[in-house]
Amino acid sequence: MNMRNKFLSFISIVIALCAVATGMEKFNINNATPDQLITLPLTENQILNIENYIYSRGYFDNVYDLLAVEGITAEDVKAIKPYIIVQLPVLSEFIKGQKTSSYKVNQWLTAEGSTEGLSEVWLDRYYEPRDVNKMSYDELVSLPNLSPIDAVAVIKQQQRGPIKGTFELRNAPGISYYGYRNLIDFVRFSSDKNAKPELHTRFSSLIRTVPVTTNPEYEGAIIPFSSPDRPEIFRKISTTYGEHIKGGYVFHRNMGEQDGIYIEKLSLSVENVQLSRNLRLDRLVLGNFTASFGQSVIMETTDHFSPRRTGFRFTKQARGIFPDLTRTTQYVMKGVGVQLSNDLFRLSLFGSKHPRDAIIGPDVVSSDSVFVDGVFSHTVSDTLPSFSTLIVMQPRLPWGVFGSPPPDRPRVFSSIEDSLNYIEAYEDWDVRNKLYGPMTSSVEEMTWGGNIRFTPVTGLNIGFTFYESLYDKVLDPNVILTITGGEDDYNPGIDAQDYDDYSGDVFIGQYMTNSADPEIAAMYASSGESSLWSDALSYRRVSGFDFLYVIGNMAFQGEYGELSSDNRILSFGDDPHAMVLNLYTQFNNFNFLAVYRDYDLEFDNPYQRSFSNYQRYKTTIFEDHYWLEDPAFSYLYSGNPQPQSERGFFLSSRYQFHRSFVGTLNWDTWTRKADEAKYFRTVASLDWRPAFNFRIKLRQKWQARGSFDLMHPSPFESLETRLTMRLRLSNFDSMEILYSRGYTTFSPRPRLTDNPVGGDMTVGDIGKPVDVLGIGFIHNFDQHLTVKFGSFIMGAEGFLWYFEDTDFRIFDSKGGLVHKWISFTFHPSDYLNIGFKVTHTSDNTFTRVTEGQTSVGNWISNPTENGEATDFRLQIDFGI
Numbered sequence: 001m002n003m004r005n006k007f008l009s010f011i012s013i014v015i016a017l018c019a020v021a022t023g024m025e026k027f028n029i030n031n032a033t034p035d036q037l038i039t040l041p042l043t044e045n046q047i048l049n050i051e052n053y054i055y056s057r058g059y060f061d062n063v064y065d066l067l068a069v070e071g072i073t074a075e076d077v078k079a080i081k082p083y084i085i086v087q088l089p090v091l092s093e094f095i096k097g098q099k100t101s102s103y104k105v106n107q108w109l110t111a112e113g114s115t116e117g118l119s120e121v122w123l124d125r126y127y128e129p130r131d132v133n134k135m136s137y138d139e140l141v142s143l144p145n146l147s148p149i150d151a152v153a154v155i156k157q158q159q160r161g162p163i164k165g166t167f168e169l170r171n172a173p174g175i176s177y178y179g180y181r182n183l184i185d186f187v188r189f190s191s192d193k194n195a196k197p198e199l200h201t202r203f204s205s206l207i208r209t210v211p212v213t214t215n216p217e218y219e220g221a222i223i224p225f226s227s228p229d230r231p232e233i234f235r236k237i238s239t240t241y242g243e244h245i246k247g248g249y250v251f252h253r254n255m256g257e258q259d260g261i262y263i264e265k266l267s268l269s270v271e272n273v274q275l276s277r278n279l280r281l282d283r284l285v286l287g288n289f290t291a292s293f294g295q296s297v298i299m300e301t302t303d304h305f306s307p308r309r310t311g312f313r314f315t316k317q318a319r320g321i322f323p324d325l326t327r328t329t330q331y332v333m334k335g336v337g338v339q340l341s342n343d344l345f346r347l348s349l350f351g352s353k354h355p356r357d358a359i360i361g362p363d364v365v366s367s368d369s370v371f372v373d374g375v376f377s378h379t380v381s382d383t384l385p386s387f388s389t390l391i392v393m394q395p396r397l398p399w400g401v402f403g404s405p406p407p408d409r410p411r412v413f414s415s416i417e418d419s420l421n422y423i424e425a426y427e428d429w430d431v432r433n434k435l436y437g438p439m440t441s442s443v444e445e446m447t448w449g450g451n452i453r454f455t456p457v458t459g460l461n462i463g464f465t466f467y468e469s470l471y472d473k474v475l476d477p478n479v480i481l482t483i484t485g486g487e488d489d490y491n492p493g494i495d496a497q498d499y500d501d502y503s504g505d506v507f508i509g510q511y512m513t514n515s516a517d518p519e520i521a522a523m524y525a526s527s528g529e530s531s532l533w534s535d536a537l538s539y540r541r542v543s544g545f546d547f548l549y550v551i552g553n554m555a556f557q558g559e560y561g562e563l564s565s566d567n568r569i570l571s572f573g574d575d576p577h578a579m580v581l582n583l584y585t586q587f588n589n590f591n592f593l594a595v596y597r598d599y600d601l602e603f604d605n606p607y608q609r610s611f612s613n614y615q616r617y618k619t620t621i622f623e624d625h626y627w628l629e630d631p632a633f634s635y636l637y638s639g640n641p642q643p644q645s646e647r648g649f650f651l652s653s654r655y656q657f658h659r660s661f662v663g664t665l666n667w668d669t670w671t672r673k674a675d676e677a678k679y680f681r682t683v684a685s686l687d688w689r690p691a692f693n694f695r696i697k698l699r700q701k702w703q704a705r706g707s708f709d710l711m712h713p714s715p716f717e718s719l720e721t722r723l724t725m726r727l728r729l730s731n732f733d734s735m736e737i738l739y740s741r742g743y744t745t746f747s748p749r750p751r752l753t754d755n756p757v758g759g760d761m762t763v764g765d766i767g768k769p770v771d772v773l774g775i776g777f778i779h780n781f782d783q784h785l786t787v788k789f790g791s792f793i794m795g796a797e798g799f800l801w802y803f804e805d806t807d808f809r810i811f812d813s814k815g816g817l818v819h820k821w822i823s824f825t826f827h828p829s830d831y832l833n834i835g836f837k838v839t840h841t842s843d844n845t846f847t848r849v850t851e852g853q854t855s856v857g858n859w860i861s862n863p864t865e866n867g868e869a870t871d872f873r874l875q876i877d878f879g880i
Contacts, residue, residue, distance in 0.1 A: 029066075029084045030059040041079045045692050046071050048730060060086050065166065068181070071692075120238070120325050121318050125186040128200070128240065130272075132163050132187035136282070136341065137455075138320055143186050145313060148548060148555040149586055150179030152459045159458070165189050174553055177588045197242025201880055206234040208873035209255060210807050210839065227256030227395070228871065236325055243272050248325045250288075256395035261440060263332065267323035275340075282339040282346070288324040289337040291350050292317050293451040294546030294559035295580040296609040298465045301331045303392050305615050305641040308650065308668070310595055311557075312584060317609075321348050330357055330392045331607065331641075333447065349450040356445045357393060359633065360437035361386040361482045362492075364474050366527075384537055386474040387443050388482040389523060390606055392639035393632060398438040400630030402487075404429070405438070434485065434492075434629040444472040446533050459550035465561070466543040466569055467607070470536040477523040480505050483636070484621060485629035492629075504627025516619040516674035519645060524563070524604035542605050543569040544577075554585045559610070563603050576602035580610050589656040598647045601673050605642070611650065612643030613670060613681065620674075645673040662687040679705050693728035718744045731780050738774035742798055770798020770813075786825040793818050805837055807873065816844035823873075833877040843867045 027036045029050070037047045046069075053069045054060075063086050066072050121142055130139070132154065140151035157163055157172035169189075170180050209228040232255040239247045246269045253262040267287035274280050292300040296309075296317060301324075309315045321337035333352040340347045363383040399405055406429050413419040449467025456462075481493050484504035491497070494505045509517040530536040544561030558581040565575050578599040585592050597611050617623070617637040625631035648670020656662045664687075669680040685699040704717040720742040728734050774792025781787070788805055793816075800811045805823045823837035845866040 026083055026085045028087045030054065030087060032084075040083060042076060043071075046076065052732060061166070062086055121322065122186070123202070123238075124240065124246075128243070129186055129188045130243065131191040132169065132183075132189060133158055134191065134272075135187065136280075137461075138282070138341075138346070140183075142316065142318055143183060144316065145182040146179050147176070147312060147584060147586055147591075148550055148557070149553055149584070150175050150183070152550040153179070154183070155458055163189055176586050197244075200240050202236075202238045203876075203878040204234075204236045205876045206873070207231050208875075209871040210804075210809070210837075210873050211255070211871075228869070230256050231872075233262075234327060238325060244270060246271060246323060248323050250325050250327075252327050252329065254329065254395040258398070261396050261398065263329045265324055265332065265334075267325070269323045278342050280341055282341050283321050283337070284339075285321055285323050285337040288332060288334050289350065289352075290318065290322050290324045290326065290328075291333060291337060291348070291449075292319050292609075293348070293465045294319075294463060294544075295557065295582075295611070297546075297559040297578050297580055298542050298544050298561040298605070299449065299451075299467055299607045300609040301328065301333050301607065302326070302609060303328045303330045303394075303639075303641055305609075305643075307613050308666070309609070309611055310582065310593060310650070310652070312593055320346075321350060329394075329396060330390070344455055346453045346455075347450070348452075351446075351448040353444070353446045355441035356390050356443045357396060357440050358387040358390050358443040358473075359439060359482055359636075360435065360442050360473075361388045361476055361478050362436055364476055364527075366474075384474050384527075385472075386476045386478075387471070388477050388479065389475075389636065390443070391439060391633070391635055392641060393439070393635045394639055396440050397632045398440045399433075399435060400439065400632040402630055403433055403435050406430075406433070431490065434490070436482065439632070444535070446470045446536070448532070453546075459548075461546075461548040463546045464543070465546065467541070469540045469606075470530050470533050471526075471538045471540075472535045473537055475524065475526040475538040475540075477520075477525055479520055479523070480508065483629060483633050484508050484627060486627055489629075502626075504621055504624070507627055508621045511621070514619060514621045514624070515677065516617070516644075516672060517621055519601060519617055519674040520620055520622070522601040522604065522645075524602070540605075541567075541569060542607070544572075553587065554583065557582050557584075561603075561605070561608075563605055576600040576604075578603045578605070578608065578610065582611075591654050593650075593652040595650040595652075596648075597643075597650075597670075599643060599645045599673070601645045603645070608642050610643060612646050613668065613679065614644040614646070614672075615640045616642040616644050618644055619672075619677075646670045647673060648679075660689045677705055679703075695724075695726045695728075697724045697726075698722075699724075716745070718742070732778070733780055734778045736776040738772070738776070738792065740772040740774075740800060741770070742772075742800070743769045744799070769796065770800070771795045772798075772800050774802075784827050786827075788823045788825075789821070791818070791820040804839065807837075811841075813843065818842045818844075831878060831880050835873070835875045835877075837873040839871045841869045841871075 029037075034051075037050065040047065042050075049069050049071050050066070060066060063077060063081060063084070065086075066077050066080075067074065122144060125139075125143065135154070137151050137155055140146060140154050141148055153172040153174035154163075154169070156174070157168060161168075163169055163172075166184065169175070169183065169187075172180075175183075209231045233251070233253045235249075235251045237249045246267075248265070248267045250265040251262065252265075265288040267285055267289060269283055269285040269289075270281065271283045272280070290301045292302075295311065300317065306315065309317075311317060321339045324333065332354050333350065334354040335350065335352040337350040338348070364386045366382050366384050407422065407425045409422060409426075410418070413422070447467060447469045449465070451463055451465040453461050453463035484507075485492070486501055486503040486505075488501040489497070489503035489505065497503075499506055508514070509521065524540060526538040526540060528536075528539055530539060541564040542561055543564060544559060546559035547557065549556045558579070560572070560577065560579045562572055562575040562577045578597075580595065580597045582593065582595040584594075595611055599608075599610075599612070615637060617640060620637065621627050622634060622637040625634040628634060648668065650666070650668040650670075652664075652666045654662065654664045664683075664685045666681075666683040668682070669678070671678050681701070681703040683699065683701045685697060688696045688698075690696065699720075699722040701718070701720040703719075706716075721740065723739045724736060726734060726736045772792050772794050774790065776788070776790040778786065778788050790804060792800075792802070794800060794811065794813050796816050797814050798812075800813075802809045802811060802819075804821050811817065811819065819839065819841045821837060821839040823835065826834040828834075843866050
């Protein structure tokens, strides 16, 4: 026995004798006061850890749960046992969920983008945990930070016998330490068959002017058409009755959208019903639902793009059929979704009919040959409506930025003069308007399909997925006629004036900075009918298969899909395809992930959300709004959730090589198929904890286009260094200091850059160095009120990604800026949470213009630019 243990034993004996002598009673550690805790034979840090554990994770079920507290050993538990008891307050599971891990719940309530639907699943399980003995593989693997290896380990432990508590769960064959720690928040170990179902309702209301960003790259900021005077509004109501019935309603209007442009969703689902001994109804959803299978190569219904989404750690997806309570406005499914399963198979089927936003094209001519008595007689021609492509817009703009709806036509003209005035107004509108029709809800889509997955043995899944989308218009891209153009180009298509008008009609596929334009040329086109829907004029069919195999502490996964050009959905190998393969292995202090992806240029699947670095149409003419008929068409790139056609490898690893050091490495190299451009990206980080409550994190990124060689003269190179220092204080308070330095270089664009003596610059690089210094504070006045504050200074032109409370922000400055924000979180009761945040950004004054002319014609020298912006966010969450 070492000196520390001897000392603790001596102290324990002394305190025990004092307790007997004074008649001191044991106290319940779950509701102990600070004065009671300091009487325990523990260090100050150990007591602080116990307080933080109860505050963040909830109550202790038994005295041995204290071992899960950082810094508490078996000797410590033995020493404090004579002075404490462990009793749980009489609370419902719902209220327990309200009280525990409030910081996690706040993150999930405010989640958006690709993780939003999954956060709703986490909230359901967190507030109302399920019996771990009854949970399926899909339910387990959807939980945060649980890998397929962890989920299979729990299934194997279920097969051994009942999991009665943390001991059996901790000893599941193959479960990792972090998998176990994350799982216990969402499960219980028994079911009360006599318990009456409880009715619970959660309500969330959000109003904000903060731009939504889901891509941590500069291109991910969706800002150009935002309108802060028309804030985003999002309301959600979720109601559950026991474990089997759930209903939900969503209202969502993006920031800047016009009156009448919004989305409403309504869903009712029946879940987790045992239909027979060998068949379970996982979920039956009526109304709006989401669908996602495999590695998202074939099907995932979300509007948001997230780079490098592996499906592990914090990039999970909700697999299967679920009610839709997300912000999605484009790929909304409305109809019926059902999922059935047992130990050997899982069957998911769905059918939906809902309008889509699209760019409308001119009517196309359809010709049919007529035969009489088997002899060709004549040809009948007809015009059919068409659309160029689907488009995701935030905000949704019916007539784009410059367009407007046609003048209203009176039912009855009171005079010939009124009729002539209307004709004149309509002709004037027709000359100015460049769109063939409104973009919002302009194409009706009927989509049906499903997934069947077999599990012959525990740890092996083999699945097949298929879907077909039918459209009520012919799908004809016809890009030059409908999309490319320019502000001064009023004639659709190519004409003699296009070069003078600087029109995109003549630059598409020709300009060197838009080297990925072949991706535009590969856009999908279709025309045809369907016996399922009489209004169908075109279709899209995608099918493929996926697999998962877990052996020991390794998991192999993959998915292959093809975009069919005929009716042979089971014939593979001759159509455009996409493929993802990955390998994952884990230990308690080390994990490793390898991902390979290969997407054909012609695999134009609007429901594909699999791993990639960039969105479809990056480095195409769709990035340049001045070469498009309307600037809103640039959302074809900036709002596109599809991955770009890439082929490459991604490696990721995390290694805790010392108690105080954790290192991570992400390495990616890929080729963009549109132009065979080669890219590489490497991110390394080191997390050092020199003291219990102090962390230092260093993150370094290298990204470039060209050969994987630091000495290669790359046309694009980005270096970024971030140093973060965080000090944890008592009562969950903390402070943080951020220093970031970035340096981006790229080849000059001759048409945009002049050299010092006149003429185009054809040699040399353009560099953008930037330094950022920031601070942040969190202070908890008590359990009811929390204040957070942050600020940073950007010294020069550059780019920065930044976490601002629960919002992810992208900043791009031309001359430097100062940004400040403060948030208040008020928790007056177990049922109500109110959050308010306000931000302010001030741009530094700068100039790049030597001489300019004002709107009244006066000339001025060295005109300066500056700007300010104030945003806010108000969120109210209520649950009973």
